[in-house]
Amino acid sequence: MNISVTQPRPAIGNQVVSIIQLIQRINESQDDEDIIDISRIRFVYPLFSLALSCIKYQGEYLGKRIVYNRSNNIDCSSYFDAIHFPDGLTAGDSEGFNLNYYHNRSYLPIIRFPALKDRVSSGIRDIILSEILSKIRERLNLNMEYVNAIFYLISELTDNIVEHSGQSIGFINAQFYPTSGHMDITIIDNGMTILGTYVQKRVMEIDNDIRAITEAVNGRSTKDRADERGYGLITSRNMITQGLGGRFMLYSGNGLLLDNNLISLPSRWNGTILALKIPYNIQNFSYIAYV
Amino acid sequence: MTIIIKPDVDKISSRASIRSYFVQSFSNVDKIIIDLSSVVFISRSAIHELSIIIDEFRSKNIEAEAEIRSKEVIKLSHVVSLNKRMTNHNKLNLRRYRSTEDIYKYLETV
Numbered sequence: 001m002n003i004s005v006t007q008p009r010p011a012i013g014n015q016v017v018s019i020i021q022l023i024q025r026i027n028e029s030q031d032d033e034d035i036i037d038i039s040r041i042r043f044v045y046p047l048f049s050l051a052l053s054c055i056k057y058q059g060e061y062l063g064k065r066i067v068y069n070r071s072n073n074i075d076c077s078s079y080f081d082a083i084h085f086p087d088g089l090t091a092g093d094s095e096g097f098n099l100n101y102y103h104n105r106s107y108l109p110i111i112r113f114p115a116l117k118d119r120v121s122s123g124i125r126d127i128i129l130s131e132i133l134s135k136i137r138e139r140l141n142l143n144m145e146y147v148n149a150i151f152y153l154i155s156e157l158t159d160n161i162v163e164h165s166g167q168s169i170g171f172i173n174a175q176f177y178p179t180s181g182h183m184d185i186t187i188i189d190n191g192m193t194i195l196g197t198y199v200q201k202r203v204m205e206i207d208n209d210i211r212a213i214t215e216a217v218n219g220r221s222t223k224d225r226a227d228e229r230g231y232g233l234i235t236s237r238n239m240i241t242q243g244l245g246g247r248f249m250l251y252s253g254n255g256l257l258l259d260n261n262l263i264s265l266p267s268r269w270n271g272t273i274l275a276l277k278i279p280y281n282i283q284n285f286s287y288i289a290y291v
Numbered sequence: 292m293t294i295i296i297k298p299d300v301d302k303i304s305s306r307a308s309i310r311s312y313f314v315q316s317f318s319n320v321d322k323i324i325i326d327l328s329s330v331v332f333i334s335r336s337a338i339h340e341l342s343i344i345i346d347e348f349r350s351k352n353i354e355a356e357a358e359i360r361s362k363e364v365i366k367l368s369h370v371v372s373l374n375k376r377m378t379n380h381n382k383l384n385l386r387r388y389r390s391t392e393d394i395y396k397y398l399e400t401v
Contacts, residue, residue, distance in 0.1 A: 009399075011399075011401065012401065013397070013398035013399055013400065013401040014398070014399055016398050017395050017398050017399060020394075020395075116307075117307035117310070117311070118307075118311065119311035119312075119314065121307075122305060122307045122308040122311045123299075123300065123308070123311075125304060125305065125308070126300045126302055126303060126304050126305075126308055127300070129302065129304045130300070130301070130302040130304075130332075133302065133332070144363070148332070148363055151302070151304075151332045151334070152334065152335065154304075155304040155305065155332075155334035155335075155336070155337070156334060156335060156336060158304065158305070159304065159305040159306060159307075159334060159336045159337075162305050162306070162307050163305075163306060163307075163336075210385065214383055217383070231335070232335075232336060235335070257383070258398075258401060259401070260382060260383055260384055261383075261384050261386050261401075262383050262384065262385045262386065263385075263386050263388070263394060263397070263398075264387075265394065266391045266394065288366055288367070288370060291335055291367065291370050291371075
């Protein structure tokens with residue numbers, strides 16, 4: 001089936017609608033292979049571009065092969081190449097990783113990081129996240145409170161993928177908007193949903209995605225050890241929405257949390273999408289108050 | 292025997308990163324120094340994991356301590372050691388819709 005993708009508007013809600021509609025059309029298709037036609041896309045915001053790139057992994061859950069058609073897209077072709085769409089930029093265990101190409105750009109590419117817990121994967125992940133942080137810091141000339149906050153957010157939220165998704169890879173990208181003074185960061189995995197993690201840990205009273213998201217953002221840990229805290233999501237969300245006046249979106253399974261609103265969606269994301277809208281250079285912000 | 296564990300990075304982003312430095316055998320070890328003097332950023336999860344690891348060593352009568360120089364890492368370590376309860380400041384609203392179209396209409400406004 002040929003599935004033509006149209007350009008979503010920039011608001012997070014519009015991008016979510018585009019993602020839902022895309023998943024629905026793939027679900028409706030009876031074909032073994034679907035072609036995602038992105039030739040009419042002129043610009044992609046990071047939430048939609050990262051979700052679009054991960055659709056091929058979502059197709060695997062349906063036993064489908066997903067391919068992309070961007071022929072004749074002269075306007076956006078070089079941009080898609082620059083953001084390494086759809087596979088993402090990554091680092092091997094023997095080669096370095098740098099984002100020097102993006103020094104003066106208003107975006108970071110799709111970056112694929114290892115999500116396994118072994119020493120090599122952890123080391124590569126640390127290098128990748130370190131380089132992302134350095135580039136954001138340089139590009140936006142952030143003060144140390146912000147640098148600490150950004151490191152806190154990307155480390156906690158990617159660590160959730162490492163600890164809970166059951167996947168070997170995760171994805172992150174970013175876009176900067178100097179005129180409006182904010183940045184968008186999107187983090188995605190295509191593995192176990194938040195509900196799936198509770199179910200795996202036999203927390204049986206949590207039986208739907210909305211309940212699972214509610215428990216997770218209220219700090220209920222799925223971890224086995226009583227002394228471990230499930231505060232990554234709650235602190236990150238508080239920091240963004242309360243401390244920085246930004247926006248926090250979480251889409252996991254059929255559940256969506258957008259700002260303070262929970263909605264059960266008609267389309268399922270196998271895994272979790274996090275979209276963060278972070279204003280920068282807010283005065284008198286102290287990240288440690290939210291940790 | 293005293294051993295020194297020194298991560299070779301200046302940023303540690305995950306629990307798994309910290310755990311990966313402790314996969315070796317610690318038989319015949321009676322003191323472990325975790326040298327974080329070159330670490331300038333560490334995630335809350337990682338510093339929390341480190342505190343658990345140190346407690347585990349101490350419960351086995353192995354002396355363990357972390358050397359930290361970064362002020363930010365010291366500050367974060369202190370906050371984690373307080374083990375304070377976090378509360379969700381934002382009350383969640385469950386929105387119910389009759390149809391997919393109604394969901395779209397709402398999402399297109401936010």
